[in-house]
Amino acid sequence: MTLATDGMTTESRAAAGAFAGVSGGEVRDYVALLKPRVMSLVVFTALVGMVVAPGGVHPVIGFAALLAIAVGAGASGCLNMWWDADIDAVMTRTRGRPIPAGRIAADEALTFGLVLSAFSVFVLGVVSNWFAAAFLAFTIFFYAVVYSMWLKRWTAQNIVIGGAAGAFPPMIGEAVVTGTVGWPTFALFAIIFLWTPPHFWALALLKSGDYARAGVPMLPNVAGADATRRQILLYTLILAPAALVPVALGTGGLAYLAVAVVTGLAMVILAVNVYRRREGEAAARAAQQLFAFSILYLFLLFATLLAEHAFGLYAAVPGLAR
């Protein structure tokens, strides 16, 4: 087996037809290039941004806008996979992806990502407004260029700054509805932004060998596991109260307050657990628990906001005007 610089083996590339200029991928490979799980998170948070925004939008326009945002997110994921194919090939978590596995040629993924990026921005501009479209274009640029090409291989703060790309969708959602952005969705941006470091660093603690092999300067490899645990705890201690800001702004009601307090406390307890358990199986289990719960945490916060605003469950917190 010969491993080329782009991570594809000559054998797999030949099987995929990449040498002959023939596309070799299955439909599911192209879907995988769009990172459907990340896409679903983007759609979900953008939807919440749309429902908490003042005013409303025609359901058809809202659906079309969400579709455009989803495709834009997928396109940025595709460009990320194109750029990171060499890294993906040496990491156990990612080496089965379509490009390093040789099912899709790198150039084809690049074209796919660029075409979908342009198309999604154009469609969002046409169906909603050009401010939202420009915001989507900036988000794609931020993820594909600022994070993937610049930050990821350069600094241990890669996912801190790069996390902004994943945090923009609620603001794009509001931009679709109002043509501008305001404090309520900025608060949601801040929650996702502060959530990203503890979430990814918990994973990095578990996969530090992978990242070291790939030469990606994740915090555990650069500053050590203990410094990472301290940073995880610090970010979680800021995140839990930050998640209450929507209540102060009147975006979150009583149900949101209850969920944010309970799940925020759970996040802090799990982060303390990660901080205290530093050796062996217990340390790995603590990081695993925080990583898994962090996904549920973000989902519950946003699902509660969605339920309050879309299904009429909003009950104002006494003393706070909506």
Added chain:
Amino acid sequence: MSEKRDGVVLTAEQKRRQRSRNLAIAWALAALCVLFFVVTIAKLGPGVMNRPL
């Protein structure tokens, strides 16, 4: 010049994949046609054709 050029000959597996990709593109294009039609009606209303030229 009597040399015959074969070009790219697809294997059965490559043909199957090509067909499934073509179908996926066809479905996506059909869905986009429906989407753009519905969006046009939603944005401009049912009287979209009812305007002075």
